[in-house]
Amino acid sequence: MESLAQELLDVIIDHVPSPYAHHCSLVARRWRxxxxxxxxxxLVFAREIDVVRWYTNIxxxxxxxxxxxxxxxxxxxxxxxxxxxxxxxxKCFSRVKALTISETRIPSSEVRNIxxxxxxxxxxxxxxxxxxxxTVPALMPLVLSFPxxxxxxxxxxxxxxxxxxxxxxKTWKRGPLQSLELSWLWRREIEYIALCGxxxxxxxxxxxxxxxxxxxxxxxxxxxxxxxxxxRLFLNVAA
Amino acid sequence: MLTSPLDLYPLMASVGTFSPVVPxxxxxxxxxxxxxxxxxxxxxxxxxLLSCIHSAPALSSITFKYSKATPVGDIPASHLWIDVxxxxxxxxxxxxxxxxxxxxxxxxxxxxxEWEECLPxxxxxxxxxxxxxxxxxxxx
Numbered sequence: 077m078e079s080l081a082q083e084l085l086d087v088i089i090d091h092v093p094s095p096y097a098h099h100c101s102l103v104a105r106r107w108r109x110x111x112x113x114x115x116x117x118x119l120v121f122a123r124e125i126d127v128v129r130w131y132t133n134i135x136x137x138x139x140x141x142x143x144x145x146x147x148x149x150x151x152x153x154x155x156x157x158x159x160x161x162x163x164x165x166x167k168c169f170s171r172v173k174a175l176t177i178s179e180t181r182i183p184s185s186e187v188r189n190i191x192x193x194x195x196x197x198x199x200x201x202x203x204x205x206x207x208x209x210x211t212v213p214a215l216m217p218l219v220l221s222f223p224x225x226x227x228x229x230x231x232x233x234x235x236x237x238x239x240x241x242x243x244x245x246k247t248w249k250r251g252p253l254q255s256l257e258l259s260w261l262w263r264r265e266i267e268y269i270a271l272c273g274x275x276x277x278x279x280x281x282x283x284x285x286x287x288x289x290x291x292x293x294x295x296x297x298x299x300x301x302x303x304x305x306x307x308r309l310f311l312n313v314a315a
Numbered sequence: 316m317l318t319s320p321l322d323l324y325p326l327m328a329s330v331g332t333f334s335p336v337v338p339x340x341x342x343x344x345x346x347x348x349x350x351x352x353x354x355x356x357x358x359x360x361x362x363x364l365l366s367c368i369h370s371a372p373a374l375s376s377i378t379f380k381y382s383k384a385t386p387v388g389d390i391p392a393s394h395l396w397i398d399v400x401x402x403x404x405x406x407x408x409x410x411x412x413x414x415x416x417x418x419x420x421x422x423x424x425x426x427x428x429e430w431e432e433c434l435p436x437x438x439x440x441x442x443x444x445x446x447x448x449x450x451x452x453x454x455x
Contacts, residue, residue: 283361289339296340306352306361306381 086110116144122151127165128158134168142168149176154209159183167195174202181209182218191221202227212265213244216272220246228274229257233265248273252298255280256291259305263287270294281305341370348374352381362395366402372411377403378419400434407442417443 080088089100089110100111121127127150134141148169156162163186166175175197187210190196200222205215212233219228256276258266263286270290279295280303281288292302348371350361407416418437420430430444438444 283358283364289337289364289367292342293339296342298344299342300344301347301349302342302345303349304351304361304364306350306358 082106089114112141113144116141118147118149119145120149120151121153121165124153124156124158124161127153127161131161131165131168136168138170143171145169145172147174147176148172149178150180151176151178153180155181156183159185160189162186163189163193166190166197167193170195171199172197173199174204175200176204176206177208178204178206179209182215184210184214187214187218191217197222198224200225204229205231205233207232212261212268216244216268217246219274220248220272223250226254228253228255228276230261230269231258232260233262244268244272246272248275252276252295254278256295258282258288258291259285261285266291275299277301279303337367338369339367341372342368342374343370344373345371346373346375348377350377350379352379357395357399359395362398362402365399368402368406370409371406372409374406374410374416376417376419379421381421396433400436403434403442404436404440407437407440415441415443417445419445419447421447 085106089097089107092100092114097111098115101108101115103111121130136142145168148166150162153162160183162180162182167190182205201224203219203222203225206229208215210233212230215230215233219225253274253276255278256274257280258269259280259282261269261282266285266287267290270287270293273294274291275295275298277295277298278301279292279299281291282305284305292299350365352361403416403418410416418434430446431438434442434444
């Protein structure tokens, strides 16, 4: 084993079956880095306490464990005792490529902090927002701050109150996304996304949502593929 | 007070209104479309949305998918499908690709209905019907 090149060792570690992968970093020093890279590449946080433990206990070395995270998910954290926890942990993941926030509240104040710090999201290519208990006007600054975003999915946002009739501060200033998927959104939310001018090559929309033609119109020059999910529930009644 | 959209769908059902769909600008690079139909029935909203696409000269393929639920037997003859047939015919006449516009469909699971009988205008306009077998066109 001592004579094996590190590259070969890395390949062996990559082929260890998933249930045993977390043991790899404990085998030997030469196994540690690759084993940790594999183990920490996909992280799921389902409780606030886990989020706090992460930024409290993991050394914030820019080339260390936090940099191994490629795909990070937050699930079902509907309320934060400490509203700054989400922003603090996101700043740890300077190299994350995919972020999923599902059924998890994104405090508006944290959006501003994350955007202004510029420490998170430079390499982010995929963003999935599913019931994030937040509004489009609150979230779009975050979406627009990721310079390399290629894939955006927004599903079931909260309706903004008061109405999101104000014009966005920032608009889409760069090339089209590879994929934009929107579903179960309110009319005003969709209008706001359209006002931001988001464009994409692939557009996937729920026909049950009002005003989606504005999204199609936004991407009229760039859209190569259009997916229309059929109307659900009440729309068939209306038909 | 912030409200989840999911909580208010019953309320939206009672409202059930949409603004009239406005014509869309030309879609010059659109090459493929996929239309997923819930419960096998085409809604007025979906038909309206499709009909507002007036110009897609590079479009070469449209795939219709539908869910497991058995489609209602007389749906293809409904006025909505007649509207869609006219829309498809209009698109097929204006495509500028070497191949004609191809429509990917599954056979209706029940009855003796044939797609060829349901989309006469599209066929007359030179559109191709590609009725596939198996479950690959099933969406859920």
